Amino acid sequence: MTDDPPNLSRSVEDYLKAIYSLTERGDSASTSNIAEGLAIQPASVSGMVKRLAEAGFVEHVPYRGVRLTAEGTREALRIVRRHRILETYLSARLGYSWDDVHDEAERLEHAASDDLIDRMAAALEDPQHDPHGAPIPTRGGDVEATNYASLAEVGEGERVEIRAVRDDDAERLRFLEARGLVPRVQLTVETRDPFEGPVTVRVTGKGEEAQTLGMDLARRIYVAPAGRRKAGGGEVP
Ligand SMILES: [Zn+2]
Incomplete structure (x- = not known):
């Protein structure tokens, strides 16, 4: 056994991130919300949600949809951290404008290792927020509450x-x-x-x-x- 985090497929990572942003304020995510968040057809969501539940990342809330389990939340926050550190690095160090960083980070977040992200964060002296004001989760998986x-x-x-x-x-x-x-x-x-x-x-x-x-x-x-x-x-x- 090692402490290395699991390597999740790109689509699992996208689902966890989408469900995280839908449920961040305490709601559950319905199939149609998830489909909308990922810009895909609702019919293709059910199968993946079932697999995520079997893997222990989400749990069903009767009549309402799904929410992340503790393990699902931990994985989602890892991806959110990668995304937001990448956006901050691109903007602070590589001269990207704030409207240019999101699409680049969407691609890189699946490829970057946690070690690279930690080095980027250290080079930036552990920034608290990304260029759009969103809080960056810590390495340990803590994130500032945003009940805005x-x-x-x-x-x-x-x-x-x-x-x-x-x-x-x-x-x-x-x-x-x-x-x-x-x-x-x-x-x-x-x-x-x-x-x-x-x-x-x-x-x-x-x-x-x-x-x-x-x-x-x-x-x-x-x-x-x-x-x-x-x-x-x-x-x-
Ligand atoms: Zn973004």
């Missing part, structure tokens, strides 16, 4: 700070960056139209114009209530 709301859920008049943005669509990332809507930026929701209507936000700072965002974009921006910043950079609760 999306901007779509924020009420009028509330001031929030952008913590992370969804990273899987390069065009939308370029759009957000061009408008200054990136992690650590604070903004106020000025108006919020009912029935899936757009939100108007104003970035905190001098002379910033109000910007209108559709619900599709608002849902991709994760926020937390804006704390007052201390001089040292920490937050006053």
Whole structure:
């Protein structure tokens, strides 16, 4: 016996990662959610989910779908760590823009060894977040909890700070960056139209114009209530 982690197939890794992101907030993942997350037909999901359950990576939640077991979570976090370290390295060391790193990391995450990832992490002095603001799991499998709301859920008049943005669509990332809507930026929701209507936000700072965002974009921006910043950079609760 060795302590080496198992070599999982690329599709098993993709499934575990997709189920992880669907269940991160405590929900279970249905077959149709998983199919949507992986952009495949629901009919092809059931067989793989059965195999993942037999391998001990997922368990069924009656009438709701599946969730990861402790072992499934451990494997999913290894892949998420590989993905996020790769994105950070590509961006910090190789000059990739934040809208370019995701697709590259999607390919490399299946090939990179944990040793290479650990060396990259060490070279970057163990970064806490990837370029899109998502927390990077530690080598030991711990990850910061992210119970962020999306901007779509924020009420009028509330001031929030952008913590992370969804990273899987390069065009939308370029759009957000061009408008200054990136992690650590604070903004106020000025108006919020009912029935899936757009939100108007104003970035905190001098002379910033109000910007209108559709619900599709608002849902991709994760926020937390804006704390007052201390001089040292920490937050006053
Ligand atoms: Zn990514």
